[in-house]
Amino acid sequence: MSETDHTRWNEDLAAYALGALEPDAAVALERHLDGCEPCRAELRWLEPAVGALPESVERVEPPPPLRARLMAEVEADARAAEGDAAPARGRRFGAWLRGSGSGPLALRPAVGFAALVLVVAAVLGYAIGGGSGEGGGESTIVAGQAPGVTATMVDEGDGGTLRLANVHQLPDGKVLEAWVQRDGEVEAVPALFVPDHEGRASTQLPPMDGVEAVMVTAEPKGGSAQPTGEPLIAIPVPG
Amino acid sequence: MAVEREKAERLADEELMPLIGTKDPEAFAVFYDRHGGVAYSLAYRIVGDRGAAEDVTQEAFISVWRSGARYDRAKGSVRSWMLSIVRNRGIDVLRSRAGKAPKLSFDDDEILEQRPAEELTEEEAMRRETASEVRGALGSLPDEQAKVLQLAYFGGFSQSEISRMLGVPLGTVKGRMRLGLEKIRGELAEGLA
Numbered sequence: 388m389s390e391t392d393h394t395r396w397n398e399d400l401a402a403y404a405l406g407a408l409e410p411d412a413a414v415a416l417e418r419h420l421d422g423c424e425p426c427r428a429e430l431r432w433l434e435p436a437v438g439a440l441p442e443s444v445e446r447v448e449p450p451p452p453l454r455a456r457l458m459a460e461v462e463a464d465a466r467a468a469e470g471d472a473a474p475a476r477g478r479r480f481g482a483w484l485r486g487s488g489s490g491p492l493a494l495r496p497a498v499g500f501a502a503l504v505l506v507v508a509a510v511l512g513y514a515i516g517g518g519s520g521e522g523g524g525e526s527t528i529v530a531g532q533a534p535g536v537t538a539t540m541v542d543e544g545d546g547g548t549l550r551l552a553n554v555h556q557l558p559d560g561k562v563l564e565a566w567v568q569r570d571g572e573v574e575a576v577p578a579l580f581v582p583d584h585e586g587r588a589s590t591q592l593p594p595m596d597g598v599e600a601v602m603v604t605a606e607p608k609g610g611s612a613q614p615t616g617e618p619l620i621a622i623p624v625p626g
Numbered sequence: 627m628a629v630e631r632e633k634a635e636r637l638a639d640e641e642l643m644p645l646i647g648t649k650d651p652e653a654f655a656v657f658y659d660r661h662g663g664v665a666y667s668l669a670y671r672i673v674g675d676r677g678a679a680e681d682v683t684q685e686a687f688i689s690v691w692r693s694g695a696r697y698d699r700a701k702g703s704v705r706s707w708m709l710s711i712v713r714n715r716g717i718d719v720l721r722s723r724a725g726k727a728p729k730l731s732f733d734d735d736e737i738l739e740q741r742p743a744e745e746l747t748e749e750e751a752m753r754r755e756t757a758s759e760v761r762g763a764l765g766s767l768p769d770e771q772a773k774v775l776q777l778a779y780f781g782g783f784s785q786s787e788i789s790r791m792l793g794v795p796l797g798t799v800k801g802r803m804r805l806g807l808e809k810i811r812g813e814l815a816e817g818l819a
Contacts, residue, residue, distance in 0.1 A: 401803035402785040406717075407778035409786060436810040438702065440779050441668040441709045443760040449666035453680050457658060461651050461691055468649045546698070557722070562685075577693035578714055579685055583721030583782075590714075594698075609685050612692065 392419075397426055404433045410550040410589055414541055417548075464612075538622055540592070540601060547592035549601060551620070554582040557605055564606040565590050566614055567598045579610045598624050631656070639704035643697045646690065654691055661705055662687070665712045672716030672780050682719060686712040717782030763813035771806035774799055 396419040402408045403416050420427050537552040549565055557563065565576035574593070582588040592601065602621040604614045634642065634656040645653035665686060670679035689711055697707055764772055770792075777783045777791070785803065789796040 398797075398800050398804070399785075401807050402778065402800060404807065405775070405778040405803060406713075407783065407785045407788070407803070409784050433807050433811060434702070435814055436807040437779065438706045438709075439760045439810060439814060440775070441664065441671075441713065443764060444664075444667050444671040446663060447667045447670050447679075449662050449683060450676070450680065453666070453684060454658060454662065457684055457687055458651065458655060460688060461654050464691065465649045465651050546701075562718070575692060577689045578711055579689065579718070580714070581718040581722045583718075608681060609688050610692070 550589040
């Protein structure tokens with residue numbers, strides 16, 4: 388790495404900390420961070436300043452019905468969990484990954500979201516964190532009804548980032564929810580997301596140890612505990 | 627078995643997370659009562675209307691309820707993690723409203739001083755002090771530095787978008803972001819000294 392390269396990345400640290408770096412540049416910077424302790428140290432120093440920004444906003448009391456709605460949903464979940472002695476098992480999506488005869492990585496066409504024919508010609512850039520940042524294997528997935536969606540997924544060791552580009556707008560009341568399959572079971576990814584006006588969407592992924600595949604579905608606002616429809620995109624993770 | 631309210635109130639956020647992961651409503655209620663105010667305030671600051679702010683806050687807390695066990699201490703405090711979820715959801719809402727500009731005013735100068743002092747916990751008092759320091763730092767920033775921070779953090783704009791919006795070179799935006807954050811960071815460091 389040249390000094391010029393280092394300086395260029397270093398200049399982007401503030402934007403990265405603020406979440407204001409373009410997705411591709413953020414991925415590249417994350418690779419640089421893997422091998423640059425001075426930049427990591429500087430980022431750690433800046434992060435409390437970003438973390439303090441939300442504390443500075445004017446306090447507005449949330450309406451009491453919001454708490455009531457939340458607690459009603461939470462208590463219903465808890466009752467359902469208590470009533471189910473067996474641990475909840477996630478719906479597997481291996482079958483979706485295997486597709487319907489178009490090859491090992493093909494997906495079924497997205498159905499049920501006719502206005503949302505998003506997916507897919509996804510290129511998976513899979514970078515293993517902690518090393519030089521050079522990517523691992525790459526694979527291309529082709530399926531669905533609207534080619535052009537690009538998915539970039541980076542494994543950062545203690546988590547990952549999934550970035551989509553060229554995503555069509557969602558119908559009202561829908562959000563994107565990501566899922567990971569680990570040991571054959573599907574887990575919801577906490578952060579829901581939607582595409583911006585340029586068709587970009589991104590979400591944080593949990594630690595990727597043992598993850599076999601990542602999938603995105605369109606779900607009602609607030610997300611779902613289990614996928615409720617066919618995946619808009621499904622990406623097998625190289626083992 | 628759910629933890630009792632009084633016990634839950636004595637637990638730190640990091641200790642509540644495993645309980646939330648086991649679907650304990652009391653632990654979640656304590657968590658919401660601690661952070662619901664700032665979460666809703668942040669959501670309102672970003673999306674600009676109460677209905678959308680409620681949606682954002684609800685989605686963020688439900689997300690925590692469903693993923694509390696996955697909180698990673700290495701990523702920072704629970705509160706920061708929670709607020710980052712709120713911020714990301716709020717920005718998603720902004721982006722889904724194609725073409726709608728975020729609020730840019732920063733008349734947030736009456737913050738937090740509305741509750742009686744005797745209701746404050748020590749932790750909340752420290753947060754108010756931090757908020758006061760950050761407000762002071764933001765208020766003392768040159769307008770052009772404060773504006774790029776607001777556009778980036780509360781508006782969700784990328785540095786390239788901000789460059790185009792303000793009609794200034796990208797390098798200038800990068801410099802203003804850096805200087806603004808360094809100023810706030812310096813104020814925080816002084817506050818801890």
